[in-house]
Amino acid sequence: MLRKKTCVAMLLAGGQGSRLGILTKEVAKPAVPYGGKYRIIDFPLSNCTNSGIDTVGVLTQYQPLELNSYIGSGAPWDLDISNGGVFVLPPYQTVKGSEWYRGTANAIYQNMAFIEEYNPDYVLILSGDHIYKMDYNAMLNDHIRNGADATIAVRPVPWEEAPRFGIMNTDAENRIIEFEEKPKKPKSNKASMGVYIFTWEKLRKYLIDDEADKKSSNDFGKNIIPTMLADQQRMFAYNFEGYWKDVGTIESLWEANMDLLSKPAPIDMHDKSWRIYARTQGLPPHYIAKGAEVTDSLVSEGSSIYGHVTHSVIFGGVTIEEGASVTDSVIMPGSIIKRGAVVRRTIVAEGATIGAGSFIGEETGNIAVVGHSVSVPAGVNVAAGVQVDAETTFEA
């Protein structure tokens, strides 16, 4: 018999993240590298651990291999415990048949048995798409104090951008009175962050009803939350003021990496009371060679820098050869930038090689991308905004 948990977290990690283009061709979005040594999923997982939530279900569906092996036993996040821990939950077969997760709500519905094992009072719903440090426990305390059925984390967005978001209109007590998806004339600038706490008993009922409704698209934002609001359930907003970055597009992923280089950085990664944990490979320290130049950059373990690096984020195990120059770029684990190559405003994915003397990206314009394990030949040009994958051909 498992011991009861106050709150169980369910992390929706099944999305393809198609707006990240070739970066998510081989890996699920939550497994995309970020910030020199992390993956996006390190943020919600570390937030859980730091918030005292020790039972986390990770719902996977799209390209789960790398994500599964990354999560492993959960040890990097102290989630390798006997009563609780992290669980990877892919869709599965039952006597009634099998199906993929049809929507965010359906994914939770299909894993109700997992949640019930812990008999929780509350369920925290998270996504693996954002970079932020948040105390979910403070939000849970708010939820309990309000006697809420649901609490939705919101953050203020600039008014002119509000029409792009799901906006919560609240009363003086911060109780949600209306939810508008992408309103033309927003009445509030409180945008939903996709972080929800539900009283499990309530959510359970709504998930079952939603599943029975054949017209529903089984989505939290489109179905569950509007239905609960219509039923006048007690729903509150929880205001979050800190750094929060959606890394759903190539440009925003690049920006989020560059944010770490601004002074002061908008997200404090040195804070020892709220560490972001990551699975590390046990690489030696990085080496900066004679003649190398590294300024305004982050460099991680196991890298060897012989060339020039400016305003860039260099992950572990990267080699930047002599005479190569990397500017305004993100170089993911294990990539090699060969002699004399020039890389500007580019994201180079894991294990890629940039041939000697090639020019990748441009000083301005859109971000260029070199895909997972792609080998760019020597002496070629890749223009701004171009995505290079294994099928890309180069003129001789």
Added chain:
Amino acid sequence: MKDVMGIIYTGENDTRLRELTMLRAIAALPVAARFRVIDFQVSSMVNAGIKNIGVIMQKNYHSLMDHLGSGKEWDLHGKNEGLHILPPFLTRENVGVYTGLLDAIRSNTNYLERSKQSTLVLSGSDIIYNARLDEVLKFHQDTGAGVTLMYTKDPSMKRDELGTYLSLDEAGNVVDMEIQPTHPSYENAYMKVMIIKRELMLSLVDKAVSHGLHDLDRDFLMKMVREKQYTVNAYEYKGECWRIDSVQSFFKFNMDILDPEKMKGFFRDDLPVYTKVRDEMPTYYGDNASAVNSLIADGCQIEGRVENSILFRGVRVAPDAYVKNCIIMQDGQVHSGAHIENCILDKQSVIKRNAKLIGPDAYPIVIGKNVVI
């Protein structure tokens, strides 16, 4: 290597390391920007598939225990086997203070008896190596020797009045040993890595200790070589190795590893060196930072100038600070305008604004833990 166990002895003499080993054993000395000396011995064993490793502790072992923890980082936290920390204790069978390695093993016979593996790899902790111990073990099995000793011809391992040196015959058998000779005459330096059958070790140790003997090399190995009851064979280690027995040799190891060729030969992809993880973010280089020929761990903030140096996790070098030929351990700080050369800064030490500290090339200045200058 299910049938092999390892023991690492960490009670070596450390007086010549002065302040550096006042609070810790040599095994726990921070080296190469993110490791401790013992990481190398443990990782070599783990890379050879050894899953049962005992670490015999003697002095100042708190920081060593803190570092090794449950052995998780080395995948040594299994249910049955794994890492066994063996601190001294006072009972009838354990004398608490070990006068030598033989004593230490004798005092831990319980652990040795309880272990199931037939072969034992015994290693010291003051020689840094990264060895394919699986090959040494294969050599040991193929030759059928009673004992196999690992040695090196590396001349930098020779020390007057220190160490054990081997004379070998053509078949590679040890025919003579010199222990702490005034001037070693044999070129083969014993690396304090020995392979022996566990039960043979147990019975011989018991015999030796009960006859009032304490020193493993002198009273045990030398005796074996003389009496010829068991063959003592030797395996040549051809990789890089360093004896960490003084401030100078500690400094030299760290500086040697800055050579990219040596580094590549030593930190091999097929022989990873594991260590405790501290979850620091990558190192940040500021707008005017200048770092060359340096080995730098995660979590540092470098705004000034760094040359030929080893920086551990969380070190801060302020703008206009200049660090040359230095080793700065975890969380050290060098403030603006300070200039340090040939210095070893122990953990959390701080060099304040405009301070100047220049040690002679051959004799680095050691700044103790938490010292503010």
